[in-house]
Amino acid sequence: MSGPVLYSKFxxxxxxxxxxxxxxxxxxxxxxxVNPSQASLNTSFxxxxxxxxxxxxxxxxxxxxxxxxxxCLDNGGILIYSPHTNExxxxxxxxxNVAVSDFHYSKVTKTAWSCDVQGxxxxxxxxxxxxxxxxxxxxxxxxxxSINRVSSCVxxxxxxxxxxxxxxxxxxxxxxEITRTFPGHIxxxxxxxxxxxxxxxxxxxxxxxxxxxELKKTTTKAIFVAQAAVLSLTIGSNSNESVLAAIVENGSVxxxxxxxxxxxxxxxxxxxxxxxxxxxxxxSSNSTVRLSRSPAESKNPQDANLIINAISIQDDSLLxxxxxxxxxxxxxxxxxxxxxxxxxxxxxxxxxxxxxxKPTQSSSVYGHDVAASKLYNESHAVVNDGISLGNLEDExxxxxxxxxxxxxxxNKQQPQRKKKLEENRNGMSLSIILSQALQNNDHSxxxxxxxxxxxxxxxxxxxxxxxxxxxxxxxxxxxxxxxQSSRFTQLNYWLKWILVIHGSVIASLPNxxxxxxxxHSVLAKKADTLPRLLELQGRLNLxxxxxxxxxxxSKELAVEKGDEDVEYIEDLDDAQFNGEIDVxxxxxxxxxxxxxxxxxxxxxxxxxxxxxDLENASDVEI
Numbered sequence: 089m090s091g092p093v094l095y096s097k098f099x100x101x102x103x104x105x106x107x108x109x110x111x112x113x114x115x116x117x118x119x120x121x122v123n124p125s126q127a128s129l130n131t132s133f134x135x136x137x138x139x140x141x142x143x144x145x146x147x148x149x150x151x152x153x154x155x156x157x158x159x160c161l162d163n164g165g166i167l168i169y170s171p172h173t174n175e176x177x178x179x180x181x182x183x184x185n186v187a188v189s190d191f192h193y194s195k196v197t198k199t200a201w202s203c204d205v206q207g208x209x210x211x212x213x214x215x216x217x218x219x220x221x222x223x224x225x226x227x228x229x230x231x232x233x234s235i236n237r238v239s240s241c242v243x244x245x246x247x248x249x250x251x252x253x254x255x256x257x258x259x260x261x262x263x264x265e266i267t268r269t270f271p272g273h274i275x276x277x278x279x280x281x282x283x284x285x286x287x288x289x290x291x292x293x294x295x296x297x298x299x300x301x302e303l304k305k306t307t308t309k310a311i312f313v314a315q316a317a318v319l320s321l322t323i324g325s326n327s328n329e330s331v332l333a334a335i336v337e338n339g340s341v342x343x344x345x346x347x348x349x350x351x352x353x354x355x356x357x358x359x360x361x362x363x364x365x366x367x368x369x370x371x372s373s374n375s376t377v378r379l380s381r382s383p384a385e386s387k388n389p390q391d392a393n394l395i396i397n398a399i400s401i402q403d404d405s406l407l408x409x410x411x412x413x414x415x416x417x418x419x420x421x422x423x424x425x426x427x428x429x430x431x432x433x434x435x436x437x438x439x440x441x442x443x444x445x446k447p448t449q450s451s452s453v454y455g456h457d458v459a460a461s462k463l464y465n466e467s468h469a470v471v472n473d474g475i476s477l478g479n480l481e482d483e484x485x486x487x488x489x490x491x492x493x494x495x496x497x498x499n500k501q502q503p504q505r506k507k508k509l510e511e512n513r514n515g516m517s518l519s520i521i522l523s524q525a526l527q528n529n530d531h532s533x534x535x536x537x538x539x540x541x542x543x544x545x546x547x548x549x550x551x552x553x554x555x556x557x558x559x560x561x562x563x564x565x566x567x568x569x570x571x572q573s574s575r576f577t578q579l580n581y582w583l584k585w586i587l588v589i590h591g592s593v594i595a596s597l598p599n600x601x602x603x604x605x606x607x608h609s610v611l612a613k614k615a616d617t618l619p620r621l622l623e624l625q626g627r628l629n630l631x632x633x634x635x636x637x638x639x640x641x642s643k644e645l646a647v648e649k650g651d652e653d654v655e656y657i658e659d660l661d662d663a664q665f666n667g668e669i670d671v672x673x674x675x676x677x678x679x680x681x682x683x684x685x686x687x688x689x690x691x692x693x694x695x696x697x698x699x700x701d702l703e704n705a706s707d708v709e710i
Contacts, residue, residue: 092414095144096398099155102407104129106157108141109415115141119171122419131174142187160188178217194240196247203235237280243303252277270301279321291318311370314342324401329425333406339395342373345430375432379410382439412443519552526560543581550585555593558586566607
């Protein structure tokens with residue numbers, strides 16, 4: 089959700105809308121009727137400052153009963169809230185103090201199921217509000233650490249749970265064994281909706297893909313691709329047609345016509361050689377529905393694209409809601425089918441004029457009681473201090489404004505420059521700007537700060553940043569790295585100093601796995617390429633060493649051939665030059681060899697003679 093609206097969901101009858109709004113430093117639950125009538129509902133309930141809502145779910149136990157709200161909290165508790173009495177009727181507590189990620193009432197088991205970020209799964213009696221049993225997913229599947237969504241279904245005539253982390257696990261409730269595992273998403277799953285004919289559809293946080301599965305097969309039956317990341321989705325059908333609507337991160341709704349139609353499924357399963365041809369079962373949206381102000385009322389970029397907070401399928405219409413003035417919900421619907429034809433086959437922009445929110449029509453609808461004091465009006469404010477323009481003295485005889493600027497430039501230019509340089513070096517100005525950008529969710533201002541590449545400035549900025557704001561900065565950095573992997577080199581210094589300086593504080597925060605999951609997945613992808621790069625580096629080093637060795641050997645051989653020893657006789661050369669002797673060098677070498685051979689023969693004869701004498705000697709002589 090965008091702005092102060094954290095969560096927003098319609099009930100099963102599309103009669104009421106429940107929203108969680110950030111009101112100052114507390115979470116406020118608001119429930120409003122879609123169609124105003126005499127029995128219309130318009131309540132609000134403020135939680136304690138210590139309670140933070142992590143999810144919101146309607147509990148619909150029977151057609152005749154009143155629907156309740158299950159408020160999942162960060163501290164491991166679950167509040168059962170009744171909108172009609174505007175009070176909490178029960179509080180469910182677990183042994184752990186971690187955030188509850190989902191709560192689901194199962195029509196199959198007639199009980200409720202909840203899950204948390206540490207993989208705990210709990211079954212609750214919805215009448216007595218007592219815990220029936222609990223277990224952890226890590227006891228069944230060691231590789232699974234957390235569960236984000238839980239749902240129920242019937243498979244092979246037995247009750248099963250659909251547990252969603254990154255993948256989806258079909259768990260047999262009786263035997264507590266995983267029957268099937270379905271390939272899921274890279275990011276954590278944020279929506280899982282069971283459908284008829286043993287099918288279900290899922291979407292993930294920060295992911296554009298919505299996967300349709302069959303319980304009998306572990307492969308994906310169809311893939312629906314949105315133009316932006318999907319925040320929430322709904323699917324509905326009548327006797328012949330079906331429609332899938334998804335709210336994307338820019339606040340618009342993308343519509344897919346006939347997601348359950350047989351025409352969208354392949355007639356024959358693809359073979360192993362053609363598994364990569366996923367385009368045959370991948371579908372893009374048929375229409376995009378946007379809300380916008382009229383050109384006369386458009387004053388800022390947000391007016392051109394109003395944020396849609398929740399959607400639901402109501403017969404042949406698509407019901408949606410948006411807020412005015414930050415907290416007041418408004419409703420409208422658009423038809424998606426008529427007479428068997430799909431109406432949303434092209435992009436559609438709906439013009440919404442700015443609502444008149446004067447507190448004269450109803451005292452409670454717009455959050456202001458007529459009997460109470462009037463709202464703040466700036467025209468009634470009293471100025472306690474200021475300067476009257478009439479008290480300004482005539483300064484015509486004094487130096488002109490240009491002369492003053494020149495004088496100031498001569499006297500203060502150097503000290504001011506030094507001061508600014510010192511502020512930039514110690515990170516003072518960047519830390520202030522960065523804190524403002526994170527608190528106000530100003531992406532353009534944050535981008536201006538992230539353009540800094542000086543390691544010392546980055547280090548000083550992070551050292552002066554609030555440790556709790558550093559967690560938000562980690563999420564922002566991981567989002568940018570995930571969308572543009574080429575920016576990792578630019579942002580790695582920010583990641584480094586956040587973990588070095590504020591690592592101890594970040595490690596002590598609760599729900600750390602859920603907060604840093606996206607960053608962990610990004611860094612894990614980067615780390616997967618390290619072994620291959622090291623292997624490539626080793627091969628390149630080996631080739632480089634072999635090439636260097638060959639070059640050194642070739643140089644040594646060249647030196648040995650060029651530096652052969654030559655005997656030079658100066659007397660012989662002088663005699664030959666003077667004409668005293670005429671000796672052929674080849675004859676000279678032949679004569680020298682013969683002399684050497686003669687000497688060798690003489691030595692050999694002497695050795696033979698000595699051996700003969702030794703043999704003829706007697707033993708005594710020996």
